[in-house]
Amino acid sequence: MSGAWQFYVATLIIYAFVYIIAAAGLNLQFGLTGVYNFAFIIFQAAGAYTTAVFSLGSPGAFSGFQTYILGLHLPFPVPLLASAVVAGVLGVGLGALTVRRLRADYLAIVMLVISLIATGVVTDYQGLFNGAAGLALIPQPFSSLTSSSIVYDWLYAVAAGVICALVLLAVRMMNESPLGRSLRAVRENENAAAALGKNVTALRLLVFGLGGAIAGISGSLLASFTQAWSPSSWLYTETFVLFTALIVGGTGSNLGPVVGAVLVPVVLAEGSRYLPQFGPPTLVPSLEWITIGVVLLAFLWFWPRGIVPEPRRVFPPASSSGPHSPPRARGLSVKNPQRDRGPSR
Amino acid sequence: MSAGPHLVAADAPLLSVRGISRTFGGVHAVADVSFSAPVGQITGLIGPNGAGKSTTLGIVAGAITPTTGTIVFAGRDVTKLPSYRRARLGMIRTFQMRGEFDRLTVLENLLVAAPGQLGENVRNIYSVRRTWRRQQRELIEQARELLDQFGILSHENVYAAELSGGQRRLMEFARALMAQPRLLLLDEPMAGVSPTLRGRLGEHLLEVADSGIAIVLVEHELQFVEHVCGHVLVLAQGTVIGEGKMSALREQAAVLDAYLTG
Numbered sequence A: 001m002s003g004a005w006q007f008y009v010a011t012l013i014i015y016a017f018v019y020i021i022a023a024a025g026l027n028l029q030f031g032l033t034g035v036y037n038f039a040f041i042i043f044q045a046a047g048a049y050t051t052a053v054f055s056l057g058s059p060g061a062f063s064g065f066q067t068y069i070l071g072l073h074l075p076f077p078v079p080l081l082a083s084a085v086v087a088g089v090l091g092v093g094l095g096a097l098t099v100r101r102l103r104a105d106y107l108a109i110v111m112l113v114i115s116l117i118a119t120g121v122v123t124d125y126q127g128l129f130n131g132a133a134g135l136a137l138i139p140q141p142f143s144s145l146t147s148s149s150i151v152y153d154w155l156y157a158v159a160a161g162v163i164c165a166l167v168l169l170a171v172r173m174m175n176e177s178p179l180g181r182s183l184r185a186v187r188e189n190e191n192a193a194a195a196l197g198k199n200v201t202a203l204r205l206l207v208f209g210l211g212g213a214i215a216g217i218s219g220s221l222l223a224s225f226t227q228a229w230s231p232s233s234w235l236y237t238e239t240f241v242l243f244t245a246l247i248v249g250g251t252g253s254n255l256g257p258v259v260g261a262v263l264v265p266v267v268l269a270e271g272s273r274y275l276p277q278f279g280p281p282t283l284v285p286s287l288e289w290i291t292i293g294v295v296l297l298a299f300l301w302f303w304p305r306g307i308v309p310e311p312r313r314v315f316p317p318a319s320s321s322g323p324h325s326p327p328r329a330r331g332l333s334v335k336n337p338q339r340d341r342g343p344s345r
Numbered sequence B: 001m002s003a004g005p006h007l008v009a010a011d012a013p014l015l016s017v018r019g020i021s022r023t024f025g026g027v028h029a030v031a032d033v034s035f036s037a038p039v040g041q042i043t044g045l046i047g048p049n050g051a052g053k054s055t056t057l058g059i060v061a062g063a064i065t066p067t068t069g070t071i072v073f074a075g076r077d078v079t080k081l082p083s084y085r086r087a088r089l090g091m092i093r094t095f096q097m098r099g100e101f102d103r104l105t106v107l108e109n110l111l112v113a114a115p116g117q118l119g120e121n122v123r124n125i126y127s128v129r130r131t132w133r134r135q136q137r138e139l140i141e142q143a144r145e146l147l148d149q150f151g152i153l154s155h156e157n158v159y160a161a162e163l164s165g166g167q168r169r170l171m172e173f174a175r176a177l178m179a180q181p182r183l184l185l186l187d188e189p190m191a192g193v194s195p196t197l198r199g200r201l202g203e204h205l206l207e208v209a210d211s212g213i214a215i216v217l218v219e220h221e222l223q224f225v226e227h228v229c230g231h232v233l234v235l236a237q238g239t240v241i242g243e244g245k246m247s248a249l250r251e252q253a254a255v256l257d258a259y260l261t262g
Helices: A003-032 A040-055 A078-098 A104-124 A149-175 A178-188 A190-195 A200-226 A236-249 A256-274 A283-302 B053-061 B083-089 B106-113 B122-127 B129-149 B165-178 B195-210 B222-228 B253-261
Strands: B015-024 B027-037 B042-046 B068-073 B091-093 B183-187 B214-218 B231-236 B239-244
Touching: A003 A040, A003 A149, A003 A178, A003 A200, A003 A236, A003 A256, A040 A078, A040 A104, A040 A200, A040 A236, A078 A104, A078 A200, A104 A236, A149 A178, A149 A200, A149 B122, A178 A190, A178 A200, A178 B106, A190 A200, A190 B083, A236 A256, A236 A283, A256 A283, B015 B053, B027 B042, B027 B053, B027 B068, B027 B214, B027 B231, B027 B239, B042 B053, B042 B195, B042 B222, B053 B068, B053 B083, B053 B091, B053 B183, B053 B214, B083 B091, B106 B129, B106 B165, B122 B129, B129 B165, B165 B183, B165 B195, B195 B214, B195 B222, B231 B253, B239 B253
Parallel strands: B042 B214, B042 B231, B091 B183, B183 B214
Antiparallel strands: B015 B027, B015 B068, B231 B239
């Protein structure tokens, strides 16, 4: 394989891992908890910008070429961890402003507007993250390990894969836990969940924070790899790519974000590059978005549960045949007059 | 409000509702309603459609904020507590419509209700995995035992959305018991339940009440109310127009008028 192909393949793999991580974070919010966070991409952006300003060093070193806040020069993994923390705190902050009073479609509209405002603010305030031009020359961690850029890219792909695996494992453990069950209960019926003692607002804030932190990690990995980040990297449309990936892969399942992130942003979007040029010059690039939109509609219409649907949780029968402890309802001793009869349908 | 357990005097009701009112855009859905629910007794709320029964139950459960009035549970004023905190005190409600978690299995529906689960804490999920999994195994057996008692154990792996109306009522009742209630607020528990099961469910209710749980239920089926309820309140247009034994209420002209005229 030529060097160019190796670079191309390694880049695709790294992008796939980044998208998988982001989709896993979105799955926590949308798939498990039913939160319509149409500003999801701003948490990835927060992670990317945090990594940049935690590793670039003083802006004075660039002779006015770019201006930004903070300007720290801290070693890996501090920028990565800081990205997770900043995006997570941003998630809790935005969640606190919105989820207490807004639900479902209204929350979705407000989050979409917040996404647009965030892009506008970062674009117009040059001193924040260098405005529309964005930040460049973001240091790559451990770049001194090898002088070969191809070897470095493969090493980066492995590191991204390890981080992706850890994120997926953490999300999976949460999904399969009683907390994951409570999140799914909130998704299904928040009033009933509250009536059973679940603090719905706190649970939504939790997934806003955790999902935001995970998105921040994906942004950190992407910014470190591409060494550049600007407002055009995180337009609101990117959120819909992730939503499409999740819906195609399967919301609420552990494998859904993986399948969807590989199929939609990587295979589908990248595949459009190989279409022969025809029609007006902008037609083929536009087909990428048209295809994503059509695929989203097709899945919502025909396969709303995605390629890997959320599994039905079945618990194994008790291993021992010994006597069961009685129900712990206070003093409850309910006999069963209709045992084995079952309810009539 | 003080922390710690709140003890109730032996003769004091577990729930005391005093003068609650609720208006929606100038319409008095509930007006100056007061009642008590002692331990071991089933208190019925009846009345024609639009009488304010479900609104009253919603106010007691914390889902609807009252315009005026106070709600005291186990000696503690809970009027300003949100519904999840009332549930944690043992005030558990069921719903007139759509109280299930559709895409959770029947067994999962019950497991959600169990209080004090270690695995609901983020740190515990990763640090004490064995401990919460052991606790979950115990809860699964308790949930299966309840499902068995209600005759729907064979449906434990069925999604709640796939149950019939009557089965949903049974599951919701079992789920309410799984939550370790001290007070059960049941909104039309007989709706959709087949006639053959109504009697059985009534026996369940009486046994649950006998075990030391206070029950308040909203119900349209008056024969059932007469069978299980020790004390009945009749609501019409948001106000209490009569209370007492069902047999005595049947003789009251105001009650008859309310039912006949709606």
